[in-house]
Amino acid sequence: MTVELGGKDAMLVLADADVPRAAAGALWAGCAGAGQARGSIERVYVAREVSAPFIEGLIRGATALRVGDPADPACRSARWRPSGARRT
Numbered sequence: 001m002t003v004e005l006g007g008k009d010a011m012l013v014l015a016d017a018d019v020p021r022a023a024a025g026a027l028w029a030g031c032a033g034a035g036q037a038r039g040s041i042e043r044v045y046v047a048r049e050v051s052a053p054f055i056e057g058l059i060r061g062a063t064a065l066r067v068g069d070p071a072d073p074a075c076r077s078a079r080w081r082p083s084g085a086r087r088t
Helices: 019-035 048-064
Strands: 009-013 041-046
């Protein structure tokens, strides 16, 4: 479950959640739009009963992310920079 709080959204992972799906969703929602999208997940509250498998799933998913050139179809995450931004 996601609670929209004006761009500071929280995700709740309850004890009866599909934990692998919740971990994948948290990772996607936290990284989508390189953190620039309103509605990205800022924090996750996880029921104690499922916290260990949730964290393991989140780590496994983050470790598998390929970061790099957004033009590369294999890339799953990239630094976001507006096209008109100045390079430094």
